[in-house]
Amino acid sequence: MKVTDVHFSLILRSKLKDIYRNMAKAIRIRKGCDIRLQGEAEKTLEMPARAEVFAIKPTDFHGLVPKLVVREGDQVKAGDALFYDKYNDAIKYSAPVSGVVKAIVRGEKRRILEVQIQADSITQFRDFGARAAKGANREELIQHLLEGGIWPVIEQRPFSVVANPEDLPRDIFVTGFDSSPLAPDADFVMEGSEAEFQEGIDALNVLAGDKKVHLTYKKGTSKLTVIQNAELHEVSGPHPAGNVGVQIHQIAPMSKGEVLWTLRAQDVVNMGRFLKTGKMDLQRVVAITGSEVTAPKYVKVTVGTCVSTLLEGKVTEGNNRVISGNVLTGDKIAADGYLGFYHHQITVIPEGDEPLFFLTEGWLAPGLKDFSLSHAFPTWIMPKTKKFKLTTNQHGEDRAFVVTGQYEKVFPFDIYPVQLVKSIIVNDIDAMEKLGIYEVAPEDFALCEYSCTSKINVQSIVRQGLDVIKEEC
Amino acid sequence: MKAIHSLISKIKPNFEEGGKLSRFWVVFDSIETFAFTPGHTTIKGSHIRDSIDMKRTMMLVIVAMIPALLFGTWNAGHQYYLSIGELTSADGLGAMFWEKLGIGAQKVLPIVAVSYGVGLGIEFVFAGIRKHSINEGFLVSGMLIPLIMPLDVPLWMLAVAVAFAVIIGKEVFGGTGMNILNVALTARAFMFFAYPKQMSGEIWIHSTGAATIDGYSGATALGELANTVGKSTTSPDVTSILGGFNVDGMFSMANSFFGLIPGSIGETSALAILAGGAILLFTGIGSWRIMLSFLIGGLAMGAIFNLAGANAFMSVNPVHQIIIGGFMFGMVFMATDPVTAAQTNTGKIIYGFFGGFFSIMIRVFNPAYPEGVMMAILFMNVMAPMIDHYVIASNINRREKRMILQTA
Secondary structure, eight states, X not given: OOHHHHHHHHHHHHHHHHHHHHHHHEEEOOSOOOOOBSOOOOSOEXXXXXXXXXXXXXXXXXXXXXXXXXXXXXXXXXXXXXXXXXXXXXXXXXXXSOEEXXXXXXXXXXXXXXXXXXXXXXXXXXXXXXXXXXXXXXXXXXXXXXXXXXXGGOXXXXXXXXXXXXXOOSEEEEEOOOOSTTOOOHHHHHTTXXXXXXXXXXXXXXXXXXXXXXXXXXXXXXXXXXXXXXXXXXXXXXXTTTOHHHHHHHHXXXXXXXXXXXXXXXXXXXXXXXXXXXXXXXXXXXXXXXXXXXXXXXXXXXXXXXXXXXXXXXXXXXXXXXXXXXXXXXXXXXXXXXXXXXXXXXXXEEOOOSOEETTTTSTTSOOTTOXXXXXXXXXXXXXXXXXXXXXXXXXXXXXXXXXXSHHHHTOOSSSOXXXXXXXXXXXXXXXXXXXXXGGOOGGGGHHHHHHOTTOOOHHHHHXXXXXXXXXXX | OHHHHHHHHHHHHXXXXXXXXXXXXXXXXXXXXXXXXXXXBOOSSOSSOOSOOHHHHHHHHHHHHHHHHHHHHHHHHHHHHHHTTSSOTTSOTXXXXXXXXXXXXXXXXXXXXXXXXXXXXXXXXXXXXXTXXXXXXXXXXXXXXXXXXXXXXXXXXXXHHHHHHHHTTTGGGTSTTTOSSOHHHXXXXXXHHHOTTTTSSSOSSOOOSOOOOTTOOOOOHHHHHHTTTTSOTTSHHHHHHHHTTSTTSTTOHHHHHHTOSOSSTTTSOHHHHHHHHHXXXXXXXXXXXXXXHHHHHHHHHHHHHHHHOOSTTTTSOHHHHHHSTTHHHIIIIITTOTTTSOOSHHHHHHHHHHHHHHHHHHHHHOTXXXXXXXXXXXXXXXXXXXXXXXXXXXXXXXXXXXXXHHHO
């Protein structure tokens, strides 16, 4: 080899290293699936008539035992605490609008399900004072966020519950997009909120201390690529590519004993707005989607809004299911129910409570309308542009676990999903830890649950396992 | 359809708890859910669910077995007419087509009926005792069992074997999804060890007592090859047997591939089985990992034997080796049983490879058990949990190492 050759190869090597370093930040998810549903929201934003009633649902925050601060008939301003966490009284949950506490709805064992507020026509905000994120003291900032009741937008891993302000997280992760079926478009919902988003990211940097703030964005979107003070990661691939758990696993997997904080992009905007204005104003651009919505589109609303004004006259006749959130992880709500605290999507699909005759629609039918992850239906060779209208029918009865290899196809973790689920069913804590339960949340198993031939409710099982582990910790 | 459904709904209360016929609830439930996928809606978690269910999965496996079943039925008649000399290999295959099918159907249909009758009967009883609905697993086992039975199997013997396989092989473990051994192979193994005398000799072809022509032994390819073991490769016996495997012999490559040879009902035609395999792979029901690695394992062992070449059996061409006997059937329908195979993707490759490897090894090393595939797959069924254990242990180790690195 001549000297020039050696020189050349050295240059080449360092170039390749550079390319590799850049490539390492682009994450490509291969396992997963986009369920092609009808009813994607058209990219037009409406400002709908304001709902008369709003509600905050303690059940949106898993594991929370609420301690009420208000009583029925009390006057509240937006930002006034409604209840706090019984086991961590620093964490307050506040009213999204001003008005009168209309009702406190309780369920079994007097568990609080909803705190409803009859809204004033013009919202009066409690003033918490504007405060710049940059250069802020970490303790003071945390105190400020807790005070305003905006803290619960920060969730933590493991367990996927509201973050504990006393923790020092290993990293903070912000998911810039949602990949669930019919989820809102990342760039569209960010329109015009860039400055508030940057402020929120700056605040997270303070919360992270000397640790990193990671921000993921979907390949092909641009709004978030200009954001400063965050480590950017480009993500591509099918759902669940947008799940924060999947992204953490690809970027910097977590182990037992570590705590990470996670946020959704729109809540970073809300946090930024809170800091800039001193007002607790939880707004959200919500996609109204689903095959039963006559004109799917986006609306800008306040968290906790009653959905009846959004859906009235805009949904087809018939027996429908209204879901706050997406079809995989959302909550079933009444037609006059309330938008969940973390949700930025409402989906309406038909109920599937009709029996299906086996030759025409049931198990032995050709299945030209059945979207399936398995190849047992001819739809898998149809063009990818075809969209499907799916119902809430379970399509079969509960069975013992028989078919293998299904969960693995839609589970982009270096974790054995079936074995983890089985360890939870037999309540083997040691096995759950070894198999990686700290890295997952129920939502990461949503597609496993969708595709399961035996119709096993995997998400509930995973939640049950996380509860057991949390209890042990 | 509405009318049928309202009729079902009308008589339903009789079968529900407290009804006159409540002890027959399982029967009613299985008929109702057969005709109509229930209007159950999702309650928790994902609001939509995949249209795939156990019934469709199992039915697709049965569809995949149809080519082998039809061919086996025809071949039963074909072999019969060859054996009594009414036809010779010079006659076209189309000759006496319906007569052949008729003869075959006479033999095959009772076997299928007994298999399903006994097996499903037991399933109904157990489902009744356990108060859960019928699992669809036996729909597949009940068809697999006839396909791996010799044509002249006494029906009472078959019934005993099916009962053994369903009760001891499956129900004592908790039913479908819980069994360790493949149910159909358990039935076959039971026959093999419980009635060794009746499971050898001229049972592979239909005999009516009519004299068979000279030179037609009715033995299977493996049975013939087993006779070569322990004899010099140049002895006249061996050369005449090996002659049968030449291009114009009875067990020629073409005859073995198309399945024009004696053997268990569904195992002879590699072509029909591969057609079924194609259905399983296209629909994603069968694991390509297992099928491919099983094939490679069999070819690898065959090639190793070729290199050793210690006897005539060892020197059979590996490709010829895998298309005779039950190798193909085991590969496509038996090894891929998801309940008894390895469950991890890596594990499936290891499981399949050794399944194929041992199949050929057992048949050559132990010609007393010419059906090495059965033994190999049952053995790998037992080994599968251990394979998975080590595959998962390596994943656990990886996670622990990462944790040590991060905390260090």
